[in-house]
Amino acid sequence: MSGTLLEVTGLAKRFGGFVALDGIDLAVGAGERVGLIGPNGSGKSTFVNCLSGTLRNEAGQVRFDGRPLDGLAAHRRTRLGLARSFQLPRPFLSLTVGENLRIPIEYVVHARGRGRIDVESRCAELLEMVGLAGRTDELPAGLTQVEMRKLELARAMAAEPKLLIADEAMAGLSHQEVDDILALLLQLNDRGVTIIMIEHIMRAVMHFSQRLVVLVAGRKIADGLPDEVIRNPEVERAYLGE
Amino acid sequence: MRGFPFFLVCLAVAAAVFLAARLTNNGYVFFAGYVVLQYVVMAVGWNILGGYTGYVNFGTAGFFALGAYCTVALEKLVPLPLPVVMLAGGVVSGALGLGMGYLTLRLRGAFFSIATLAMAVVAQTFMVNWPFVGGSAGAFVIRPETAEYFGIDYIRYLFLLMLGLCVIVIAVARLIERSRLGDGFAAIRDDELAAEASGVPTLRLKLFATALSGMFLGMAGAPLPFYVTYLDPPSAFSLAYAVNTIAMPLIGGTASWPGPLIGAVLIATLQQVATVTISSAVNLLIVGLVLVGFVIAAPRGIIGWFGLDRRARAHPRRLAVGRT
Ligand SMILES: Nc1ncnc2c1ncn2[C@@H]1O[C@H](COP(=O)(O)OP(=O)(O)OP(=O)(O)O)[C@@H](O)[C@H]1O
Ligand SMILES: [Mg+2]
Numbered sequence: 001m002s003g004t005l006l007e008v009t010g011l012a013k014r015f016g017g018f019v020a021l022d023g024i025d026l027a028v029g030a031g032e033r034v035g036l037i038g039p040n041g042s043g044k045s046t047f048v049n050c051l052s053g054t055l056r057n058e059a060g061q062v063r064f065d066g067r068p069l070d071g072l073a074a075h076r077r078t079r080l081g082l083a084r085s086f087q088l089p090r091p092f093l094s095l096t097v098g099e100n101l102r103i104p105i106e107y108v109v110h111a112r113g114r115g116r117i118d119v120e121s122r123c124a125e126l127l128e129m130v131g132l133a134g135r136t137d138e139l140p141a142g143l144t145q146v147e148m149r150k151l152e153l154a155r156a157m158a159a160e161p162k163l164l165i166a167d168e169a170m171a172g173l174s175h176q177e178v179d180d181i182l183a184l185l186l187q188l189n190d191r192g193v194t195i196i197m198i199e200h201i202m203r204a205v206m207h208f209s210q211r212l213v214v215l216v217a218g219r220k221i222a223d224g225l226p227d228e229v230i231r232n233p234e235v236e237r238a239y240l241g242e
Numbered sequence: 243m244r245g246f247p248f249f250l251v252c253l254a255v256a257a258a259v260f261l262a263a264r265l266t267n268n269g270y271v272f273f274a275g276y277v278v279l280q281y282v283v284m285a286v287g288w289n290i291l292g293g294y295t296g297y298v299n300f301g302t303a304g305f306f307a308l309g310a311y312c313t314v315a316l317e318k319l320v321p322l323p324l325p326v327v328m329l330a331g332g333v334v335s336g337a338l339g340l341g342m343g344y345l346t347l348r349l350r351g352a353f354f355s356i357a358t359l360a361m362a363v364v365a366q367t368f369m370v371n372w373p374f375v376g377g378s379a380g381a382f383v384i385r386p387e388t389a390e391y392f393g394i395d396y397i398r399y400l401f402l403l404m405l406g407l408c409v410i411v412i413a414v415a416r417l418i419e420r421s422r423l424g425d426g427f428a429a430i431r432d433d434e435l436a437a438e439a440s441g442v443p444t445l446r447l448k449l450f451a452t453a454l455s456g457m458f459l460g461m462a463g464a465p466l467p468f469y470v471t472y473l474d475p476p477s478a479f480s481l482a483y484a485v486n487t488i489a490m491p492l493i494g495g496t497a498s499w500p501g502p503l504i505g506a507v508l509i510a511t512l513q514q515v516a517t518v519t520i521s522s523a524v525n526l527l528i529v530g531l532v533l534v535g536f537v538i539a540a541p542r543g544i545i546g547w548f549g550l551d552r553r554a555r556a557h558p559r560r561l562a563v564g565r566t
Contacts, residue, residue, distance in 0.1 A: 054435055073445070074438035084439060092432035094497070095425075103429050106422045107441035159441060 004063075005030040005163055005194050006051070006082075011060035013043075013050055013218075020046045022218040023060065028163070028196065033189050035209030035226065036198045039238070043218040044198045045087050048165050052084045053077045065162060079108050081162035085155070085169055087198075089148035091140035097151060098123045098136035104159040122158070129184055130154045131177070146172050153181070163194045170201055178204050206230075214238075245417055252409040260405060264398075272401045274514040276469060279404035280462050281510040284483070285490035285502035286411045287458025291451045292488070293496030294424065296431030298355045301342070302487040304362030305335045305456045307369065307478035309463030314375045314473060317383055323390070324403060328464040335460020336453045338365075343452030347445065350434075359484075366479040380474025383467040400465050411458050415499040427451060459487075482526055486510070489533045495543025504544050508532075 006028040013021040021043045028034055038044050049055040051062055053074035062069045064082055072080075083104075092100050101123045110116050127133050130150040140148060153169045166185065170178050182204055189195050199205045205212065205226070212226040216238040222229045229235055243251070263271050284302065292298050309331030316327050338361075346357040370378045389399035418424045426447045429437035434444050467473045486509060494505025509532060513525040540547040 052439060054439065073443070074435075075441045075443050078439060078441045086436065086439070090433045090436040092429050092436065094432050095428055099425065099428075103425055103437070103442060104440040106425060107443075110422075111441060155436075155440060 003030065004028070005032075005065060007061075007063040008051070009061045009063075011047070011050055011057050011062065013046055013055060013057045020218050021050065021057070024215075024218075024220050026213060026220065026223070028194060030162075030194055031189070031192055032194055033186075033208055033210045034196045035205040035212045036196055036215065037200070037202075037205055037212065038215035042215045044215055045167055046218075047215065048084050048167050048196075048198065051077075051165065052082060054084075075107070078104070078159055078161075079111060081160075082165075083108075083156040083159040083161035083163070084165040085149075085152040085167055087167040087171075089145070089152040091143075091148055091151055091155075093140055096137050096139055097127065097132065097143070100140065100151060100155055101126055101158045104155055108159040126154045126158055129157070131180055146177070149173070150181075157188070161193060163196070164188065165196045165198070167198045168200065169197075170199055170204055182208055202230075245413070245420075248416060249409070249413045252412055256405045256409050260402060263401065269395070269397065272395075272397050274518075276397065276401045276404055277514060278507060278510040279401065279408050280466075281486060281490060281506040282408045282503055283404065283411050283462040284459055284487045285494070285506040286408075286415050286499055287455050287462065288487045289455075289491040289496055289499070289502040290415060290418065290458070291455035293491050293498075293502070294418065294427035294431065295448060295451045297347070297448065297451070298488065299358045299452075299455065300355045300484055300488070301358030301360075301362040301365075302459055303479045303481065303483040304358075304365040305338060305459035306463035306466075306483050307362075307475070308335045308338055308365060309460030310466040310473055310478050311369055311375050312460070313464045313467045314381050314383060317467070318374065324399075324465060324468070328403065328407070328461050331464030332457040332461035335463070336457030338460075339452040339454070339456020340449055342456070343449045347448045347452070362479060362484070366475050369478070370475045376474065378475060380472055380477075381467070382472050385468045385471050396468065400469055403465060404462075407458075407461055412499050412503065414454070414458075419498055423447070423450075485526060486513075486529055489529045491543075493532055493536050493543055495545030495547075497545065501543050501545045508544075 004027050006026070008024055008026040011021055011024040012019070024047060036044055046055065050057040053069070053072060053076070064077070064080060069077055092103065102119055105117065105119050105122060123136055124133070127135060130153055132147060132150050132154065140151060143151060149169055149171065153166060156164055156166070170181055173181065178201060185195055185197065185208065197205065197208055209226050211224065212222070212229040213220060214222040214229060214235050221238060222232050222235050263275055284306065288299060288302060312331040312334045313327050316322060316330060342358065342361050346354055349357055369375060375381055386396050388394060389396055392399055418427070426437070426442045429440060429442050430444050430447060437444050466478070470477070490505035490509050491502040492505070493509060494503065495501030509529055512528050516524050516528055536543065
């Protein structure tokens with residue numbers, strides 16, 4: 001089925017009296033590459049947290065791969081194939097880099113019950129992909145902030161998701177590194193992984209996205225072809241013009 | 243070493259300990275040694291929840307006393323062989339752990355710890371008001387001269403049972419450390435949100451840890467009535483159990499089973515020696531002083547101090563206390 005993979009309707013989230021998300025609708029097709037942009041504090045990460053089950057949304061529905069996710073715990077969603085990276089890296093500090101990747105391999109890939117894979121070679125492969133080759137036995141505390149972002153991305157990839165949501169995986173990366181991660185994400189997408197990329201680096205978003213979605217103050221104000229969306233006057237005013 | 247050979251090595255060590263104790267030909271060695279072994283079980287068992295998942299349980303005395311009171315109740319109802327009684331105490335305390343976990347594991351850090359302390363207070367109040375097991379007056383339990391089947395002095399029998407329990411708890415703890423479960427526990431200890439996002443069913447794992455940890459604490463308490471022959475709530479629920487059981491893993495190192503083992507042997511032996519040479523009144527002082535010393539000089543415990551544990555090096559004492 002190559003139809004809709006993710007379907008969000010009327011998603012709303014508040015923190016106390018503050019409305020962080022105000023009725024978001026979004027549909028993402030299987031295999032699509034979607035860029036999600038918006039000013040700081042517009043609700044992008046909150047949106048990701050609601051999709052992944054890290055936060056509970058008060059209203060609205062999320063359907064993923066043909067089934068509703070309402071009330072499902074985060075680990076169940078990850079097992080269903082919805083993986084995300086955290087904007088601020090959250091490595092397991094007492095585990096080595098390799099062990100960090102072993103967690104999703106053991107708890108997601110093996111738990112799916114479709115056979116086991118060799119953990120060590122898979123870890124090495126993932127680290128190679130994100131540019132951390134040979135760092136398996138190091139502890140995350142010794143990584144730079146940028147390397148932690150790469151580990152964060154590798155850990156999300158280790159779950160072998162159908163939908164990968166990368167929350168600012170490229171912040172702080174050098175020009176070359178951004179290109180490397182872009183190439184990696186494009187390659188994953190080539191293999192059929194649907195990707196939502198949240199990014200402030202416009203060069204990367206524009207290069208990557210087939211579709212661009214703009215959030216401003218918890219509302220979706222635009223959704224369409226990237227070139228058209230960034231010329232949308234409302235987007236310019238609310239976002240690019242500021 | 244794989245699980246089964248390791249188990250055999252543990253058995254061999256236990257046999258050697260028992261033989262060495264016999265060679266001393268001194269009844270007091272068994273009497274004091276029992277307490278040391280009891281603390282080994284408690285410290286290693288406590289550490290399954292406290293060290294591996296980072297949830298600090300202050301309610302040790304509650305689980306321990308529940309196991310002991312289970313023995314008192316069973317002794318009155320249907321006298322059974324002690325190993326069976328210990329198992330029963332373990333099941334009851336494990337169930338308490340499961341219930342406590344269900345009610346409190348949504349709490350993090352210090353809030354969880356305070357809730358466990360409250361649980362112990364509730365359990366104590368319950369026992370004070372339950373005449374069947376002696377109520378506030380306490381209960382006497384007759385200790386047989388010799389153990390059935392074994393034909394050895396009963397204190398030696400208690401020592402032997404506790405030694406066997408040590409082997410079991412250490413083997414189980416090591417098995418967990420080396421399994422997927424141990425990885426899941428470590429992920430929970432480090433970051434629960436990230437653990438969930440990585441597919442770890444955090445609630446289920448935490449419930450398993452509280453139940454298993456509670457079970458071992460209860461099993462450690464089950465033979466107590468036969469050891470002391472008189473059990474009353476203040477002694478069964480003594481704060482010393484909670485303090486010692488937390489201090490021992492902290493002193494030894496919480497990352498893996500050798501830490502609580504070493505901590506328990508060290509502190510409990512010191513306390514037993516002090517009980518004879520000075521007074522049992524200094525026992526809490528000893529553990530307090532040693533703990534303060536370690537917090538200052540070796541915050542990662544003995545294991546971490548000697549750099550024996552790679553994980554311990556990563557982050558000193560990442561227990562949940564103070565984190566929310
Ligand atoms: N746990 C929380 N409690 C209260 N308010 C929150 C919480 N998380 C986020 N917010 C608020 O919700 C709003 C949206 O935050 P969010 O992190 O989703 O923004 P964002 O679009 O990801 O921003 P950025 O580009 O800076 O990452 C912000 O105003 C933020 O302060
Ligand atoms: Mg964000």
